[in-house]
Amino acid sequence: MEWFNQNLPYFLAGISVGGQYALIAIGYTMVYGILRLINFAHGDIFMVAGLIMVYLSASLPIYISIPIMIVATVIIGFLIERVAYKPLRQAPRMSIMISAIGVSYLLQNLALYITGGLAQQYPAIPWISDTIEIFGSVTKRVTVITPILTIVLVFALVFLIKKTKIGMAMRAASKDFETSQLMGIKINSVISMTFIIGSFLAAVASLLYFSNYTGVVPTSGAMPGLKAFVAAVFGGIGSIPGAVIGAFIIGICENIIKGMGMTTFSDAFTFALLIVILIAKPTGLFGEKVTDKV
Amino acid sequence: MKKKIVSVMMTAVVAAATVFSAAVPAFAADTVKIGVYEPASGDNGAGGKQETLGIQYANSETPTVEIDGKEYNVELDIVDNESSTDKGPSAASTLVSDGVSIVLGSYGSGVSIAASDIFKDGGVPALGVTCTNPQVTQGNTHYFRICFLDPFQGTVLANFAKDKFEAKKAYVLTKLGDDYSAGLGHYFTKAFEDLGGEVVEETFPDGNSDFTSYITSAKNAGADVFFAPTSTEAAALIIEQAAAQGLDLPLLAGDTWDSNVILKAAEGKDVQVYVTTFYQEGGNEDFDNGMKEFINSDSKNLANNGGDDTIAAVSAMGYDAYYVALEALKAAGSADPAKVNEALWDVTYEGVCGNVQFDSENGDAQRDTAYVKTANTETGAWDFVGEQGVE
Numbered sequence: 308m309e310w311f312n313q314n315l316p317y318f319l320a321g322i323s324v325g326g327q328y329a330l331i332a333i334g335y336t337m338v339y340g341i342l343r344l345i346n347f348a349h350g351d352i353f354m355v356a357g358l359i360m361v362y363l364s365a366s367l368p369i370y371i372s373i374p375i376m377i378v379a380t381v382i383i384g385f386l387i388e389r390v391a392y393k394p395l396r397q398a399p400r401m402s403i404m405i406s407a408i409g410v411s412y413l414l415q416n417l418a419l420y421i422t423g424g425l426a427q428q429y430p431a432i433p434w435i436s437d438t439i440e441i442f443g444s445v446t447k448r449v450t451v452i453t454p455i456l457t458i459v460l461v462f463a464l465v466f467l468i469k470k471t472k473i474g475m476a477m478r479a480a481s482k483d484f485e486t487s488q489l490m491g492i493k494i495n496s497v498i499s500m501t502f503i504i505g506s507f508l509a510a511v512a513s514l515l516y517f518s519n520y521t522g523v524v525p526t527s528g529a530m531p532g533l534k535a536f537v538a539a540v541f542g543g544i545g546s547i548p549g550a551v552i553g554a555f556i557i558g559i560c561e562n563i564i565k566g567m568g569m570t571t572f573s574d575a576f577t578f579a580l581l582i583v584i585l586i587a588k589p590t591g592l593f594g595e596k597v598t599d600k601v
Numbered sequence: 602m603k604k605k606i607v608s609v610m611m612t613a614v615v616a617a618a619t620v621f622s623a624a625v626p627a628f629a630a631d632t633v634k635i636g637v638y639e640p641a642s643g644d645n646g647a648g649g650k651q652e653t654l655g656i657q658y659a660n661s662e663t664p665t666v667e668i669d670g671k672e673y674n675v676e677l678d679i680v681d682n683e684s685s686t687d688k689g690p691s692a693a694s695t696l697v698s699d700g701v702s703i704v705l706g707s708y709g710s711g712v713s714i715a716a717s718d719i720f721k722d723g724g725v726p727a728l729g730v731t732c733t734n735p736q737v738t739q740g741n742t743h744y745f746r747i748c749f750l751d752p753f754q755g756t757v758l759a760n761f762a763k764d765k766f767e768a769k770k771a772y773v774l775t776k777l778g779d780d781y782s783a784g785l786g787h788y789f790t791k792a793f794e795d796l797g798g799e800v801v802e803e804t805f806p807d808g809n810s811d812f813t814s815y816i817t818s819a820k821n822a823g824a825d826v827f828f829a830p831t832s833t834e835a836a837a838l839i840i841e842q843a844a845a846q847g848l849d850l851p852l853l854a855g856d857t858w859d860s861n862v863i864l865k866a867a868e869g870k871d872v873q874v875y876v877t878t879f880y881q882e883g884g885n886e887d888f889d890n891g892m893k894e895f896i897n898s899d900s901k902n903l904a905n906n907g908g909d910d911t912i913a914a915v916s917a918m919g920y921d922a923y924y925v926a927l928e929a930l931k932a933a934g935s936a937d938p939a940k941v942n943e944a945l946w947d948v949t950y951e952g953v954c955g956n957v958q959f960d961s962e963n964g965d966a967q968r969d970t971a972y973v974k975t976a977n978t979e980t981g982a983w984d985f986v987g988e989q990g991v992e
Binding site: 313316317319320324419423424425426428438444445446447519520521522524525526527529530562565566568570571573574 | 641642643646647650683777803804805806808809810811812813814815816817818821833834837838841842845846847862865866904905907
């Protein structure tokens with residue numbers, strides 16, 4: 308029992324951070340599924356969502372700031388796609404990837420300019436930031452909410468993709484980009500929708516993440532973004548359930564490693580895992596095997 | 602096409618020439634430049650800005666210096682080293698090529714060590730304001746410093762933990778790859794073990810913001826104090842998460858935590874925070890009032906100080922450093938960096954943070970007491986605990 312009490316906090320931290328990685332990872336994996344693009348700016352959208360919340364909550368009540376923050380983040384995600392990726396649709400894939408890296412640095416430096424490089428304190432959100440006690444370990448309520456909310460959102464997303472018209476269009480576009488265009492699918496609106504969903508989830512993730520780890524800096528998005536990317540690759544990039552499971556595994560393992568006293572290696576583990584996965588099973592846990600048609 | 606490029610280049614050259622010719626007379630006036638090598642962004646941005654504020658206040662108070670019977674205007678040349686050991690050196694080169702007579706800074710030992718060779722090669726002396734790691738001045742003759750050192754600070758903190766909390770076990774959390782954090786952690790550990798205590802040591806990587814597991818580990822280890830010599834950015838997260846998890850250990854830290862970032866993070870929360878520092882507000886009334894006025898006189902200064910007029914110890918140190926630099930310029934009787942370097946060894950100055958006098962080996966100021974203060978979580982201000990020396 309004592310063992311349980313001592314180790315429960317690590318596990319709780321693990322599933323909580325895993326859920327947050329999962330929400331970001333979905334954004335990576337969906338965009339990759341359709342555009343074959345690794346959207347490096349995704350982690351920074353997550354950071355920008357955090358900053359927007361900081362500035363909004365300074366003048367508006369929390370319950371108004373949250374919806375505005377989510378809408379603003381979605382608009383930014385949408386605009387980035389329109390401005391930085393859409394004009395490059397016919398260009399080689401490498402160009403669009405470099406454009407993504409450019410957007411990432413642009414967002415980071417804009418944030419640096421606006422905040423002056425200092426950490427911004429994230430507002431305490433009533434109810435979800437409250438401290439609660441579970442089986443003798445004290446934590447914030449958001450720790451418990453995160454995995455539940457993540458799973459609910461994932462089910463909603465899977466429903467959207469499997470049962471709705473836009474979902475069908477997304478699946479078609481990810482199977483074969485050119486042919487789906489020929490079949491009358493408005494590819495631009497499908498891609499915009501993907502970015503909108505991805506940004507929405509990043510906004511929710513930022514709300515959960517920064518409620519737990521208050522303090523937003525221009526590079527706040529880099530590490531979670533990178534780990535979510537590893538999670539997406541681990542689960543098989545392009546696969547949504549894969550990204551979610553990968554994120555939970557990474558979150559939990561990371562915290563168990565910290566709990567074992569090997570704190571120095573917690574990050575090294577994540578990236579070593581990426582290398583091992585790429586060598587042993589390049590398509591990840593749930594990735595589809597790609598056969599190149601010549 | 603080629604013609605076009607040539608014409609563009611020509612225009613650029615002409616434009617550059619006009620700018621330079623316009624700028625030269627301004628430099629030719631009697632101006633002596635003091636370089637300010639401080640972080641304005643990154644991990645240590647908040648502290649660096651406060652240190653710079655102290656220097657700027659001193660400059661606004663005494664904007665001229667008399668060198669060899671001639672009045673010079675003192676111009677501050679401020680660069681941002683971004684708290685980064687790989688970006689710092691290029692900021693340092695800017696100062697050297699700008700022809701500064703002496704450099705003040707930096708907040709953060711890592712960046713100071715990284716820029717040391719640049720200053721050495723450029724023949725410019727540097728005066729560390731609050732970089733406490735011994736390596737900054739060790740084995741060189743151009744880097745001086747006016748603050749106490751980490752072996753001293755670490756020992757003071759270990760003594761404090763023993764005296765005040767009767768601590769037998771300490772949990773030490775440092776940042777990987779951070780010279781200041783690792784150094785202070787090491788000296789604390791050594792001193793604490795010499796006092797008969799036990800230490801559990803852990804590290805966290807750059808970019809980490811999840812400290813819940815570390816706090817759990819500290820609890821599980823049965824530690825009596827939690828020592829975290831980290832940047833203020835990590836500190837705010839540690840305090841927040843320690844409070845959320847109901848960690849009832851005192852949090853101990855070094856001079857870096859003496860910042861209103863910490864006060865804001867601790868306000869209204871159930872945490873105990875103790876720090877060692879260079880200066881306690883109220884130590885010198887004239888300086889306190891003047892500094893507050895300076896901060897409040899400009900909204901930009903207020904923002905750089907973190908939004909209120911609490912005086913950070915690093916601002917007081919920056920203030921002293923500026924005057925030490927002026928003393929060195931006067932003693933050298935010249936704005937030539939090499940002469941200033943030579944003169945620095947014998948400079949003495951009675952500042953708001955105490956007497957500054959350099960030892961003849963490394964150019965470190967001789968200091969033997971540190972102030973300990975604690976964050977009052979109700980008022981959001983620092984409460985003075987006492988002076989702590991080494992047994």
